[in-house]
Amino acid sequence: MKNSCSFIVIFILSISSLVSQWSAPVFSIKPNDVNYLRYFYYRNNFDSALVSYTFGEVRVFSGNLWNRVYLSSALALNSQVQGEEGQGENTELLQYSRTQNFIMPDSGQISFFRHLAVSPSPCGIIVEDDGNPGGNGDGMGHLWLVGRNRISDKTEFVLRLIRASDGAVLAVLDSVGVNPNPLSSYAPYYGTTPNNMKTVRSLPQGYGNTEVYLQVSPRRYGPTPYGIDMKMYSSWLGFSTIFEFDTIQGIGLSNLQYKQLHQQYFAGILSYFDSVKAATGHLPSESLGLNLGTDSIAQIFSDRYYDKHIEANGRVYYTEKNSGFSKNASEQSSAPQSKNGIICVGNLCKLKSAEIQLVRPNPTAGNTEISITAYKEIPNVTLDIYTVSGQKIGRVWSGTLNQGKNFISINVSDYSNGTYGVYCNNQSDETMDFDKITIEK
Numbered sequence: 001m002k003n004s005c006s007f008i009v010i011f012i013l014s015i016s017s018l019v020s021q022w023s024a025p026v027f028s029i030k031p032n033d034v035n036y037l038r039y040f041y042y043r044n045n046f047d048s049a050l051v052s053y054t055f056g057e058v059r060v061f062s063g064n065l066w067n068r069v070y071l072s073s074a075l076a077l078n079s080q081v082q083g084e085e086g087q088g089e090n091t092e093l094l095q096y097s098r099t100q101n102f103i104m105p106d107s108g109q110i111s112f113f114r115h116l117a118v119s120p121s122p123c124g125i126i127v128e129d130d131g132n133p134g135g136n137g138d139g140m141g142h143l144w145l146v147g148r149n150r151i152s153d154k155t156e157f158v159l160r161l162i163r164a165s166d167g168a169v170l171a172v173l174d175s176v177g178v179n180p181n182p183l184s185s186y187a188p189y190y191g192t193t194p195n196n197m198k199t200v201r202s203l204p205q206g207y208g209n210t211e212v213y214l215q216v217s218p219r220r221y222g223p224t225p226y227g228i229d230m231k232m233y234s235s236w237l238g239f240s241t242i243f244e245f246d247t248i249q250g251i252g253l254s255n256l257q258y259k260q261l262h263q264q265y266f267a268g269i270l271s272y273f274d275s276v277k278a279a280t281g282h283l284p285s286e287s288l289g290l291n292l293g294t295d296s297i298a299q300i301f302s303d304r305y306y307d308k309h310i311e312a313n314g315r316v317y318y319t320e321k322n323s324g325f326s327k328n329a330s331e332q333s334s335a336p337q338s339k340n341g342i343i344c345v346g347n348l349c350k351l352k353s354a355e356i357q358l359v360r361p362n363p364t365a366g367n368t369e370i371s372i373t374a375y376k377e378i379p380n381v382t383l384d385i386y387t388v389s390g391q392k393i394g395r396v397w398s399g400t401l402n403q404g405k406n407f408i409s410i411n412v413s414d415y416s417n418g419t420y421g422v423y424c425n426n427q428s429d430e431t432m433d434f435d436k437i438t439i440e441k
Contacts (some may be wrong), residue, residue: 026057026238027265028072028291029272031284037235038071039113040097042157042218044228047256049150051178051187053157055216057240058112060203062105069110069214075232078404083218083227090218093230097216101164106208107296111200113240116157116176117188118146143248144187151181153222156191161204173214180222198240236265236291266297275303283320354378354401354424354432363438366413372424372433374401380427383410385420385437396422415439 028037039056058069075081075096083090105385156177161170177192193199218228269290276284283305290296307319358371370383383397394408412420416439423434 006368021351025264027268028234028236035070036068038232039235040071040216040230041229042230044151044153044155044220046150046224049118049146051155057238058099058214058267060102060105060108061109062108064424069102070100072100073437077232077234079349080229080231082229083147083150085225085227087221088219090220090228093218094215096230099214101211101213104203104207104210104212106202107205110203113197114199115197116189116194118144118178120146144189145185146187148185149182151178151187152224153220154179156219158217160215162213162215162216164213170207171204174199225426233259237261245346329423356424356433356435359435359437363440365441370408370410372401372406372408374403376405376408378426382425384423384425386423388419412439417441
């Protein structure tokens with residue numbers, strides 16, 4: 001039976017040539033970098049071990065020129081999809097497992113980040129009869145130690161170059177996998193340089209100016225009755241920028257190196273925000289999902305770009321500095337928009353921990369559903385109804401928001417026809433987001 005633990009991305013990283021890689025780190029700050037630093041993550045999970053595969057950061061080289069190739073957005077960010085249960089190629093995942101189209105050069109190479117890995121179940125460490133903890137290595141840094149007879153299936157990932165016009169396979173660029181290990185504590189991995197994270201392959205000639213895309217074909221052969229699952233996730237920095245290629249030896253980043261990376265990342269955020277502010281008079285409008293790290297760093301960011309307002313009823317709002325923004329929620333009339341990890345309605349902006357995505361149906365005669373995205377688990381949340389003048393007249397829901405999408409059904413049939421505000425408040429009665437709801441009976 002497959003393990004029921006939550007979807008966890010597992011990396012064991014090596015940095016033996018970190019210094020040489022640090023000259024040009026890629027951070028998720030500017031819009032193009034945000035879209036580039038997205039990764040496919042596949043998982044074939046067994047009772048006490050899993051095989052995982054991560055793919056992203058695709059670039060095409062021709063001479064001295066290179067271009068990024070972005071992953072398809074068919075699978076929503078942080079969404080998980082379960083593949084089919086049958087053996088062989090997992091066709092259910094193929095529609096998601098591809099890049100966007102790009103034009104082939106007459107000759108050149110393609111590079112990508114790829115990480116094949118095995119590990120014990122995310123729910124715990126499996127200890128062998130001889131005392132060796134599977135998945136933690138053998139004392140020499142080798143990462144393929146997972147525990148005897150823990151891997152039940154043969155799992156394989158094949159990277160294919162596909163012609164966009166007819167779906168024809170023009171070339172197989174990469175193929176790696178892991179076999180079952182009934183007699184060994186180590187995972188028997190195989191394929192084209194399966195230990196490498198950063199991979200470079202030559203493109204086939206004769207297809208210049210042809211529109212193509214890359215497709216990862218996940219495959220499974222064995223008795224396990226469940227298929228491979230998959231998700232797309234993002235990172236605040238590029239893995240191939242700082243992580244060494246060889247996955248046989250694993251060396252963790254030191255605290256100092258992490259600190260230096262975060263300092264460089266935060267300096268890049270400030271530089272980008274300052275430049276956009278200077279050029280346009282406003283902060284960037286993209287939703288960047290910034291990873292500010294600590295509360296103190298987040299406070300520096302907030303103090304630099306936003307003013308804090310506390311109304312008489314205790315609600316807290318943040319408005320962009322030097323923009324003449326109103327702090328009165330009842331004066332705002334436009335729909336919510338995302339800004340850089342800040343939720344804004346009209347010109348009113350607040351630090352975002354939860355965001356109302358949709359109220360539907362709206363107008364409503366009574367029953368309606370509110371879709372809320374929470375960026376962390378938030379207990380003791382309330383949904384309160386206010387008049388346009390700011391008077392609280394009722395509470396329609398209270399509970400915990402789980403991280404991710406939440407769908408909450410409410411009934412407002414007790415209220416008279418008109419337009420109201422529905423406020424999503426935390427346990428300190430601070431408004432995390434609000435939207436309008438119209439009642440028409």
